[in-house]
Amino acid sequence: MSAEPARSSDCSEFRMRVFELIDSELDSAECERLRAHLDECGPCMEEYERDLVLKALVRRSCACQPAPRTLRMQIMATIMTFTVEVRGEQDAG
Ligand SMILES: [Zn+2]
Numbered sequence: 466m467s468a469e470p471a472r473s474s475d476c477s478e479f480r481m482r483v484f485e486l487i488d489s490e491l492d493s494a495e496c497e498r499l500r501a502h503l504d505e506c507g508p509c510m511e512e513y514e515r516d517l518v519l520k521a522l523v524r525r526s527c528a529c530q531p532a533p534r535t536l537r538m539q540i541m542a543t544i545m546t547f548t549v550e551v552r553g554e555q556d557a558g
Contacts (some may be wrong), residue, residue, distance in 0.1 A: 479503075482495075
């Protein structure tokens with residue numbers, strides 16, 4: 466991989482705050498700023514989508530009981546499959 470343009474500080478900030486974005490804990494200006502970064506940064510978009518899926522799966526599976534270890538393994542496997550699918554689509558396009 467070649468060197469990316471200098472936006473690593475944006476990326477590290479984004480990754481620290483991605484869960485706040487998903488949980489809508491940011492004010493609208495912050496939210497917009499991070500979403501703007503998402504639009505122009507593929508790796509962060511992947512990170513965001515993965516966290517979004519993880520969050521949704523965990524929320525669903527934790528609705529009535531704590532997630533047992535096996536369930537967490539299944540979730541991780543699902544996320545890896547999801548990531549592969551996303552990558553595959555990008556390669557095809
Ligand atoms: Zn980024």
